[in-house]
Amino acid sequence: EVRLVESGGGLVQPGGSLRLSCAASRLIFTDCWMSWLRQAPGKGLEWVANIKQDGSEKYYVDSVKGRFTISRDNAQNSLYLQMSSLRVEDTAVYYCACWFDYWSGTYWGQGTQVTVSS
Amino acid sequence: DVVMTQSPLCLPVTLGQPASISCRSSQSLVHRDGNTYLSWFQQRPGQPPRRLIHKVSRRDSGVPDRFSGSGSGTEFTLQISRVEAEDVGVYYCLQGVRWPHTFGQGTKVEIK
Numbered sequence: 001e002v003r004l005v006e007s008g009g010g011l012v013q014p015g016g017s018l019r020l021s022c023a024a025s026r027l028i029f030t031d032c033w034m035s036w037l038r039q040a041p042g043k044g045l046e047w048v049a050n051i052k053q054d055g056s057e058k059y060y061v062d063s064v065k066g067r068f069t070i071s072r073d074n075a076q077n078s079l080y081l082q083m084s085s086l087r088v089e090d091t092a093v094y095y096c097a098c099w100f101d102y103w104s105g106t107y108w109g110q111g112t113q114v115t116v117s118s
Numbered sequence: 119d120v121v122m123t124q125s126p127l128c129l130p131v132t133l134g135q136p137a138s139i140s141c142r143s144s145q146s147l148v149h150r151d152g153n154t155y156l157s158w159f160q161q162r163p164g165q166p167p168r169r170l171i172h173k174v175s176r177r178d179s180g181v182p183d184r185f186s187g188s189g190s191g192t193e194f195t196l197q198i199s200r201v202e203a204e205d206v207g208v209y210y211c212l213q214g215v216r217w218p219h220t221f222g223q224g225t226k227v228e229i230k
Contacts, residue, residue, distance in 0.1 A: 044208075044210065044221055044222075044223055044224045045159070045161075045167060045210055045212075045221045045224075046221070047218055047219040047220070047221070050217070050219075059217050059218070061218045062218070095166055095167075102151075102153070103153075103155060103157070103172055103173065103214055104172065104173075104176075105178075105179075106169050106172075106178075108166050108167060108168075109166065110166055111166055
């Protein structure tokens with residue numbers, strides 16, 4: 001069974017940093033566009049960042065540009081999200097997701113909670 | 119950004135009856151490759167989202183055939199032919215044509 005497991009979430013003060021990780025197993029990681037998405041408490045879904053299979057293209061939603069960095073290690077089947085200058089409004093469950101075969105397939109993790117509060 | 123507008127935002131349904139959710143995009147979702155990148159997701163309480171439909175009408179693996187998608191251009195619909203208790207949750211449409219990819223606000227499906 002395919003697994004995507006996020007980790008690294010937690011409680012951090014405004015202005016602080018966190019690094020999220022997503023470990024993938026039982027899938028061909030190099031076939032995946034990888035993404036981070038988030039869901040604030042009681043709110044809808046927001047797409048945060050994308051990274052191409054070989055890491056050559058990255059995209060960010062405007063609200064995180066300059067603060068978040070998406071990266072991947074294909075040798076380790078892992079995806080990362082380095083988050084800095086965190087704001088209260090970044091509080092959310094963060095999901096990693098794999099998209100493959102021109103969006104014909106997708107896998108999602110269970111999510112990791114990030115809370116930004118003083 | 120492409121704005122995705124869903125209606126209704128809350129949908130009380132009777133078990134065994136059909137249900138329909140609409141999604142309208144502020145721009146055409148037809149990609150230059152000819153595909154229309156409109157997906158539907160279901161999120162049950164306390165669960166991560168699960169994709170039901172991609173490219174307007176293609177069901178994902180394991181999705182019951184009571185779920186169907188239709189539409190074109192900027193107008194799309196998710197239909198449930200006969201609602202079951204396990205269908206309770208929030209449903210989102212998603213466009214994947216233009217960055218940033220954007221979701222609709224969500225439609226909460228509940229049993230009357």
